[in-house]
Amino acid sequence: MIATSTPEDGHAANRRITTLSVGVAVFLIAIKAFALGASGSVSILASLADSALDLIASLSVFFAVRWAAIPPDHEHRYGHGKAEALAFLVQAGLVFASAVFIAWESIQRMVDPRPITAGGWAVGVMIVSIAVTLGLVWLQSRTIRATGSLAVRGDRAHYAADLGANVVVLIGVASGAFLGAAGLDAAAGLVVAVWLFWGALGMLKGSADHLMDKGVDDETRARIVAAVLADPRIGGVHQLRTRLAGPVLMIQMHVDLEPDQTLEAAHGVVVEAEARILKVFPGADILIHPDPRGRTRGHGGVKGDAEPPPASR
Template sequence: MSSPRPAKIAALSILSNSFVFLMKLIVGVISGSVAVISEAIHTSLDLMASIIAFFSVRISSKPPDREHPYGHGKFENVAGTIETLLIFVAGIWIIYESVQKIFEPAPIKMPMIAVAAMLLGATINFVVGRKVQHVGEEYRSVAMSSNALHLLTDVYASIGVAVSLVIVSLTNFYILDPLIGIGIALYIMKEAYDLGKKSFLPLLDTRLSKEEEERVHQIISAYKDEYIEYHDFRSRRSGSEEYIDFHLVVPSHMNVETAHDLCDRIEKDIKKVLHSPKIFIHIEPEHERLLYHPSKKSERGKKE
């Protein structure tokens, strides 16, 4: 069964986050719990993340145009970076409010209603978050994966708040409420740091992972009996797409049709191991390599 389109799942997360945000905000204001209000703020950022993801997957899926000849894939990385910054802002705000509450502790009204709201919100976000995570992994969407992280992080935070509210209601240890708030803030900021590296680095045209590159090298080497060598291998990621290019040195007597067929077969096999690769192979006759690069050695794949 094919997975739903990313935009539809992103729209679903917008609806679920809107409901959970309003529920937490209302219950937080009524109960006076800084942890619940912090969770409402956290969920509001999840809502913004869902909106960003919705528009980013729509834009990044557009085909290349005159102004963007390499496509729109990096819009997802920009969106993921923005989401990361939003998480840090939320974390700082939660810590500030929690510290204020430590010095001015106050009883929580109707804590069991707040507990029920937290558990309901956690259940909704877990179900939707898993769907978003599945689509993000299938489509290699940075924005969708970022959105899933927001949702699943909210699940853990909501459960933590629910447990703390139960303890507070049983012990009247009101300082626990802001302490849990600070714990939530530190947790989501740590997750934001990990997410930030994943989202931001592709904007600098960093290469694919070692495992991905190794799979590509193995595929190219499988055809080593049909070429002389290959060199100048490069890779980078843009959103959900991978870009690969290299020079393939072929025997001087090989005609254009044969060389083209060889490239087609290599590209076809690479597309089986990567999600959405864009592959550019520069064919280089052996005599040209000797003429212009007499001392050049191949990066990989030189025939023994």
Template sequence: MAETSNHIAEREKKRVALSSVLMAIFLTSIKIVVGLLTNSLGILSEAAHSALDLIAAGVTYFAVHVSDLPPDREHQYGHGKVENLSALFETILLLATCIWIVYEAVSRLIEPVHVEANFWSFAVMATSIIVDFSRSRVLMKTAKKYNSQALEADALHFSTDIWSSSVVILGLIALRLAPWLESRAGITVEWLYRADAIAALGVSGIVVYVSYKLGKKTINVLLDAAEKETVKKIEEAVTNIQGVKTVKRLRVRQSGPETFVDMTLEVPRTATFEESHLVSMKVEETVGEIIPRSDVVVHIEPVVKDRYSLIELVRSIAAMDGLRVHGIRAHDVMGHLSLEMHVEIPEGMTISQAHERVSTFEDNLQDEIEGLEDIVTHIEPVGDQEIRRSAITLSSEEVHNIVLELAKKIRGICDCHEIKIHSDGNESSVTFHCHVDANLTVGQAHQLTIELESEIRRRLPELGRVIIHTEPDLIQEDEIDETPDL
């Protein structure tokens, strides 16, 4: 169905462009003949203008044909830019003609030339206005229907001809009035004899103005400049779609009748693949309503929406790594995010193996959660639960010294480091890392941490959470590996 519609559009654009070529040939011919017979610079300037319209119409016909060719390996976005290039070419031709018209007009203002304003002068200009009005309406209607800048440029050419022809007619009327005013009213009106040249300057002024507008628009498209109103309209419409958190990036570029839109959207991290796909389909549909002929590419990025989503994200990453976590706490201090949690590991696994799995899990957390700077995990056998207490108020230095002092009493635990105190107003907690024998099982290492935690709680009975992250003592493990066989 889409292919059939494209073929219909292509045929209609070609038909309109070809009819413009034929009309331009007709108007150029009659203006040249009458202009030479009457010696009217105004009509000759109009003939030159129509000649450019003829060239422009030919270029438009060629551009419309090429722009509708399908994309290929070298032109993966299609050939739509050909229309924009043709519009720029037409603009340059118009400006070049204006230079010649202004030069001739100034020359005739200095040295007047006799111009015959007869019936044929008025007839050809009236005919030109009728034809230009008809063609400009048809071209503009088709240009808007199919978003064709080449046809729009052609329509502007014919519409400017209406105004410029009207200016020339006014100049011819002035030439007819001059002898009558001198003979009947005795009024000397030398400037009326120069009305034809003045009319030519008026024509050039109109053409320059229209050329500037068309050229500016064409260059913007060639440089991929996006219309601010269009971008704003798309962004507002997409943001209002359910499931879209924010529009992170939006780019819009036009190529002939086609508009290419690509955007990056942020959706909740908890959204499923199917939900994200439905969001992207709704976005494409919405953009299509704003820009009918558009090619839309949507990239979805999952983001953590709030604290609850953050905890769910941690659990989902743990599940993907085959782990279970509980007691998840997030601390955001001065924009620095840190996490602490208990990670459940099978009791028979060695602490070295457990630490390797947890380290992989922590790396995945760092990759998935933006801004995460610190992670403290407590490894424990599957099924253990955390104990929660009320808050206390202690100095960091005091807790630091107590932890180091008590750790020395537990045989098998050494090198306690990264001791940190967290308080949320309702509960205070302490987290730290320590080394244990790499050959211990998770159950054995956990038993050591229970003994140390018990000693800490005996000294600090009101302390809330105690998170002890165990790490294998790699130095000790290396020494064992290097022991020679007997």
């Protein structure tokens, strides 16, 4: 997802939502620990373990978005945006670990079922957990639309998984407490584990795409090209390359210009093209190389066999 806010506003929004995320994780741990002590429910235990890892993951995101916001320096000329992808990778590992732990505990309880006590308290805690998590996911979604932050998207991914998991836990606790079906409680914990494992796979793919500099989708590329070709003085676009460094969209391309114009005139055309792109993608990092139309030979290093055909009029 591409940021729609300015970098400064985006960094501020990311800081706010990650602070809220840490606070929510601490709150959920506290109330679930109380519910576990009162009920002894394995599905509550599963949910508590997940929330504990949520806190670790949220802390990694808390620091990652602040690290990613550090301006480029001599050693990191493209900035520090990849810190968000690293945090996303850490989150995926933690979710995997949580899934394994919960699955093991659930299987143990299936073999040796234990009755659930204080079921009313446990059900109440899970209802509160679902409501609080739903509110956080909604706020995270708003932030992602504005900033495009990969780290916040990862944070939202595991909290969104928590929503479904908490519903399963609620069903399991209610079944064990009010229907006397302790085995359903353990089964609910196992469903939570599978849910988390599946979510972690998606998170791994997202972080790998980012770290491997996967280009943006075709629709985004088309919008970039359309913004550039809005000027009739530009005859075509080729060697368009894109990648994301955190929420920052990196764009490089060559454009075809009339060969007889002055360097100053060509520079003016390029600067105007950059301005049009920035209107569509605020905060993008843009590099445009002008080529004389009809007189260009291959140059600029390896451009890759997968590069689409040049865009031209």
